[in-house]
Amino acid sequence: MRDSDSADTSHSASNPAIRLGWREAIERTVGGLGYEVVEVERALRGLLRVTIDRVPGTAYPTGESEFVLVEDCEAVTRQLQYALEVDAVDYARLEVSSPGLDRPIRREADYARFVGEQVSITLKLPFQGRKVFKGVLGRADAEPGQTAGQGAGWTLVIQDGKNEQVLAFTLDEVREARLVPVVNFKGRQGKTQGAAPEAAAPALDGGQGR
Numbered sequence: 001m002r003d004s005d006s007a008d009t010s011h012s013a014s015n016p017a018i019r020l021g022w023r024e025a026i027e028r029t030v031g032g033l034g035y036e037v038v039e040v041e042r043a044l045r046g047l048l049r050v051t052i053d054r055v056p057g058t059a060y061p062t063g064e065s066e067f068v069l070v071e072d073c074e075a076v077t078r079q080l081q082y083a084l085e086v087d088a089v090d091y092a093r094l095e096v097s098s099p100g101l102d103r104p105i106r107r108e109a110d111y112a113r114f115v116g117e118q119v120s121i122t123l124k125l126p127f128q129g130r131k132v133f134k135g136v137l138g139r140a141d142a143e144p145g146q147t148a149g150q151g152a153g154w155t156l157v158i159q160d161g162k163n164e165q166v167l168a169f170t171l172d173e174v175r176e177a178r179l180v181p182v183v184n185f186k187g188r189q190g191k192t193q194g195a196a197p198e199a200a201a202p203a204l205d206g207g208q209g210r
Contacts, residue, residue, distance in 0.1 A: 042091075047093045051098070054067065154170070
């Protein structure tokens with residue numbers, strides 16, 4: 001059982017760095033290395049889990065790859081251990097990993113990046129008796145006087161047998177969105193779907209006050 005917001009409340013209550021800025025410290029450190037923070041979780045027994053992704057168009061010292069490598073996770077782990085110690089962030093173990101095949105899609109920038117990909121979305125409220133839909137992600141045309149982006153909304157082109165349906169939605173209506181795992185050993189080329197093996201550095205002890 002994991003709770004990204006409420007787990008390890010005893011640590012949070014005793015350490016102002018965790019209460020006020022531990023997420024910011026992680027975002028700053030990972031972003032400074034050229035990676036994107038996909039997800040941060042504080043799990044049971046002091047485990048701090050950070051999920052990262054490569055940013056398209058960025059050159060990495062670990063070599064060219066469309067997907068996160070084990071070497072990426074190890075490099076981020078080393079830097080995070082140092083940064084979290086400096087910021088006095090309390091944790092027992094640190095785990096840095098790739099987002100895997102079903103990468104979460106959270107930010108508006110994520111939606112823009114994965115236009116044309118197969119995506120699964122779960123709505124907060126049911127539409128036509130269901131909440132979960134799978135299809136090709138697209139950007140909806142903005143209405144007059146509306147700017148592109150979250151307000152303009154997004155679309156999901158759903159293939160239902162021989163029929164094609166288009167579901168229009170805004171980010172506020174989505175509870176969860178993820179890439180649909182599609183095995184394609186050529187990887188993502190342009191807007192084709194790809195699947196990456198999940199990479200992860202081993203969980204390392206490195207917390208303060210253990």
